[in-house]
Amino acid sequence: MRTVTTLVIAALILTGSSCKKFLATYSQNQTFLQSVDDLKEVLLGEGYAARGQFWGNLAFMDDDAVHNPSPYSTSRLFEPFGIHFWQQVPEVTSEGKLYSYYADTYVMAYKKIAALNTVLFNIPLLREKNAPEEKLRQLSGEAHVLRAYYYFLLVNIYGKPYRAATAASDYGVPLKISSEIQYTPFQRASVQQVYDQIETDLLDAEKELNGFNETSVVRGNQALAQTLLSRVYLHQEKYEKVVTYADKVIAKQYRLSDMNAWVSGKPFLTRVSPELIFTIGEARDNITDKMKELFSFVYDIETYKVSEDLLGIFSQKDLRWSVYFKKAGNGDFLARKTGEQTQTDLADLGSFRLPELYLNKAEALAMLNRNEEAIATMQELRKYRFKPQDLTAIDLSGAPLIDFVRNERRRELCFEFHRWFDLRRYGVNSKHPFGKIIRHPSIGTDGMGGSYVLGYYELKPYTEEPSAYVLSIPTAEIEFGQGVITNEARPNRPLIQ
Secondary structure, eight states: OOOSTTOTHHHHGGGSTTOOSOOEEEETTEEEOOSHHHHHHHIIIIISOSOSHHHHGGGGSSSSEEEOOOTTOOOOOOTTHHHHTTOSSTTBOTTSSBOTTTTHHHHHHHHHHHHHHHHHHHHHHHHHTTOOHHHHHHHHHHHHHHHHHHHHHHHHHHSOOOOTTTTTTSEEEEOOOSOOOOSSOOOEEEHHHHHHHHHHHHHHHHHHTTTSSTTOSSSOOHHHHHHHHHHHHHHTTOHHHHHHHHHHHHTSSOOOOOGGGOOTTSOSOOTTOTTEEEESSOOOTTOOSOOOSOOOSOOSSOOEEEOHHHHTTSOTTOTHHHHHEEEOTTSOEEEOTTOSTTTOOSOSTTEEEHHHHHHHHHHHHHHTTOHHHHHHHHHHHHTTTSOGGGOOOOOOOHHHHHHHHHHHHHHHHTTSSOHHHHHHHHHHOSSSOOOOOEEEEEEEEOSSSOEEEEEEEEEOOTTTOGGGGSOOOOHHHHHHHTTSSOOOOOOOOOOBO
């Protein structure tokens, strides 16, 4: 297996089916592109993720979803077994074999980064050839915002959560920001180094993308950079900056969708939603068909269901109860934010929506003891999630208000790839740390419509077993590195009956 950590594929991957032109390798340290159009083709064909599937399995470690195999299934194979049940070796299946798709998140993210590095390397070279500056600025901005996003995912999956006091020594992920080909594996950078690079890329993107792609939801724009900055600063507890960047996006053209006007049976989240800022999907200019191979919480076979723990924090008067979930014939609740499979035109995993900015802002204000402002921000969102007569007042401050905001965040953003990262950052929060025991039941089936509980696996709070909140870098990468990259040992986790 060719290891991605070497990033030898920095040039080679750009010759795939989605990129028509071969790129000439000028030297080991330089890939030569002839024009802006060549650069754009690399960016759109290789820099953007065409779907959210390569990190989809990682959405199932939190407390929002539990395994729900079809009772008519005769197979005992559960491929994401090690991920969902927080096993010591997370890439193991229920049959004790390596899950072949486990490495995809790591591999695909670094492939995308390699392509983006090539784009960014060649921009100054094309500038010297008097290529149109406006086009180069746009491409540079898109490459910077995407690279920041992929590194944010990587460090929050394979590195420790950000904690200011220890970030400089806590392990993150390998950091590669040049197009130079290197034949030796990269060491892990510190969490601080990775976050510093993410911030630098996003600040560059914010400037470069001013005025570009403002109405697109599949091309990176300034709003996406500002949304990510608000999110990154929330992880770093830089609360004043969280508010600043949330306000920048809130002031733009996006608007909250009113669930009072929702029509039953229709998908709530679509590409034309006024809330939508960006979604993982095909970014090419000539795409007219519905996006294919989306990864959303929609299943033909009910593989996962909404956890009782999540359902329990919703008021029966909360309109999201009926908008976000569907009750199956057996009584289970299934996530349906994007409608049924035939209706889906965006991936909920990998989408950015305006409500996140209200939630980021409210949490930051609560942390800053600006309670009235935090409540007003929350109510601005909540008035679109309840009937007017059901919107209750919030009379909280301090820790209870922070808890309320966090629960509101969980309700609004469930199944959008926030919860696991939130649990990690809550565990190290300097003002109001939070942890909980999470239990995932293990379900057996008889193939004839019957199912039964075999037991459950239990994850302790972050403070008790922090290494369990960090996924292992894939085995193939570790073996190639021969000790340069290592994984922290994860605790053994038996079935509890």
